[in-house]
Structure formats: structure tokens, C-alpha cells
Amino acid sequence: MKNKIILTLLFFASILQAQEQKESYSFSLKQAIEHAIQNNYSVLNANRDIEAAKQKKWETTTIGLPQINGNIGYVNNFRIQQNVIVVNGQSQTIAFGTYNTMNASATLSQLIFDGSYLVGLQSAKTYLKISENAKVKTAQEIKEIVINSYGNVLLADESILILQKNKGILEKTLSDTKEIYKNGLIEEENVEQLQITLSSINSSLENVKRQKTIANDMMKLLLGINLDKELKLTDKLDNLTQSNVDLAILKEEFNVTNNIDYQIGQNLQTSKELLLKLEKSKALPSLGAAVNFGSNAFGNSFTFFNQNQQWFNYSNLGINLNVPIFSSFGRSSRTQQAKIALEQSKTQLTETEQKLKLQFEKAKSDYEFSLEQLTTSKNNLNLAERIENKNQIKFTEGLASSFDLTKAQEQLYSAQQNYLQAMLDVINKKATLEKLINKN
Secondary structure, three states: OHHHHHHHHHHHHHHHHHHHHHOEEEEOHHHHHHHHHHHOHHHHHHHHHHHHHHHHHHHHHHOOOOEEEEEEEEEEOOOOOEEEEEEOOEEEEEEOOOOEEEEEEEEEEEEEEOHHHHHHHHHHHHHHHHHHHHHHHHHHHHHHHHHHHHHHHHHHHHHHHHHHHHHHHHHHHHHHHHHHHHOOOOOHHHHHHHHHHHHHHHHHHHHHHHHHHHHHHHHHHHHOOOOOOEEEEOOOHHHHHHHOOOOHHHHOOOOHHHOHHHHHHHHHHHHHHHHHHHHHHOOOOEEEEEEEEEEEEEEOOOOOOOOOOOOEEEEEEEEEEEOOOOOOOHHHHHHHHHHHHHHHHHHHHHHHHHHHHHHHHHHHHHHHHHHHHHHHHHHHHHHHHHHHHHHHHHHHOOOOOHHHHHHHHHHHHHHHHHHHHHHHHHHHHHHHHHHHHOOO
16 A cells, blocks of 8 residues: 555656656757747747738639529518509509518629739739748748847856856955955055955846846747746857858858848739739729529418418529729729839839848948957957956065956956857857848
């Protein structure tokens, strides 16, 4: 019995552990991008937009397919209409109709020709293409934002480690300085100066910890993960930076037609061309046909569901031709407006092309500069470390003041943050460049 209880407890413990594991996520940058493209909230809605566009396309298609409509009507003439006729000079009142009338009919209609319908089919296809391109743009933007946010989390992690290291070194220096001060070998001002620096380090450390929490929650939001779940990022900032150092990308040619913004501009121009076609098509005649089958019955009492109720069948065929003749130049005005809108879309596409070329040159320049800054900031960090170390030794030996040491420390702290930011810039600037050239 005791063994059974132990086994049961172990079983439930394993279930709870499995549930906890399901609530924890671990991603490399590549995995985070793949997960976001599948589960980000904006991407999910972009997928739904495509499904809605497909349904809209089918809805438009059905307009030109056969349509069947049924109708059942019942009329109770509780007061029958009467009329007066004169026969041989005598007036007589005659009632027209019966107290009860029922009619059942089915109509089959078919659109034979309508220019607007043909343009509508083309517009539905364009609308679907617009939705598909919108999804591509959403995915590209999400990818870039995920890269930026992933880097921000790693930057916070590295900043925390560096600040904790700086804090430890500074605390030891402060402790040693206090002992020297107690022996009367230095002034109290040296101790106070180090206390100020340590206070700033502590404040910065707490601030970065809060920033990491926010950055981590931002990543969860982008990934479509609930904020109460645990998220761990497995890549390291240094490794990620090195993998994004790519000189070959600076030599790539920019093909503007591959850019999603240019393709969206082409979609806009196509939609304006279709709008012009639509306005022109309204000057064409439209032709439709309908076949109607029905039965009706009459009676002074409600006996329509009796077996001996007599029903009278009828059927007809109708063809309708609508020919636009004169609209007081209203159609002409709408056509001219559509032409103007088309010319505007062409101008916008040209502007988009020129803007994208400029953005590409800027993005390439920014990425190249980030690579240069990475090298420069790394060299500056090495110099700042040596300078701070020399001042640390001089301060211990009484050859440098606390102000000299503080200045060297601040220079080191600034160089550390500059180097971290330079690594992050390499990652982010390359992501911007890759989005422009549509490189996966």
C-alpha cells in the first residue's frame, strides 16, 4: 500500500514537472525568428487576411455563376377588393379574388455578360495578391524586430555581467582604500570619491536589470508567448556579432523589384488600372437571363395543405438587356478621375523606387560604418582597460589621486558600453540591409 502511494505521488510529480517544462521556452535567434513568423499575433492576422481574400475572390466569382432563389408567399385578403359593373342598366357589385392566396416559385438566373463582373474577377485576384504581399511585409518586419529585440536582451545580459564585475572590483578597491584611510595615509576624499562611483554602478546595475525584464517581455510578445512563461535565449552577443560580419553583402547589387515595398507599389498601380477598366466597362451593355417556375393556389378558406387542393402551375423565361445611353457625362467624369488616380500611382511607384535606392545606399553605409565601429570600439576598450589598470596600480601606490582613478574608470565603463552597442549595431544594421534586398 505504501509503495502504491509513493508511485502515485511520483506519477503526479512527473506530470507537474512536464507541465512546467511546457511553460518554458528556449530559442536561438534563428529559432526565435521561425517561431515568430508562425506565432506572432500580427502574422496570425495576416494569414487570416489571406483566407478572407480567398473567400472574397470566390464571392466575386459566384456573381457570374447560376443563381437559384426560392420564394413562398401567402396573402390573407380579410377584406376582398370589390368593383361595380353595370349590366342592362343595373349596377352590380362583384368581388375580385379569394380570401386566401398562396404562391410558391423558384427562379434560376444567369449573368450572361457584364463588363464590371469581368473587371471584378481581376480585382479579386489583385486583392488576394495584396494580402499575400502584406503577409510577406509583416513577416519581414517581424524578423527585423525580433533580431533587434533578441539583441537587446543579450545586450542587457552582457551589461549586467560587466557591471557586476566592475562592482566587485570597485568594492575591493573601496575596502582597501578605507583601510589605508584608517591608517591615516590618505585623505577621506579618496574614499568618498570611490563611494560616489560605486553608487552610480549600483544604480546602473539595477536599471539594466529592469531593462532586461522589459526586453525579455518584449521578446515574448513578438514570439506570441504569454508574458508569464519563461523564456531563455541561447545565443551569445559576441558569437552573434561575429556571424553577422559579412563583407560580401556590401558588394551585392540592389534589385528594386525584389523589395516588398516596391511590389506593394506595383499592386497599388494594378488596382488603379483595374479601377479605370471598371469605369470604362460601365459604358458597356449588360445581359442577363432568368427562368421562373411556380405554382399558386386560391381559396376562401385555408386548405392549401389538403390533398384535393388545386394548384396552378406557371413558368416564364426572361432576358434583360441594359444599355447605358446618357449619364450627363457622369461616367466620363468618373473615368477621368480613375485616370488621374492611375497617374498618381505611377508617380508614387517611381518615388518608391527612388526612395528604396536611397535607403539601400544608406543601409549599406550604416552597416559598413558599424563594422568599422566594432573594430574601433574594441581597440578603445583594450586601451581603456590598460589605462584603468595603470591608474589602479598608481592609486594603490599613492601615485595617483582618486579623481584620476575615477576618470579612468568612467572612461573604461563608457568604452565597455560602446563596445557592446557596436556589437548590437552590427547585428541590427545587417538586418536592415537584408530586409531591403529581401535576403533570407
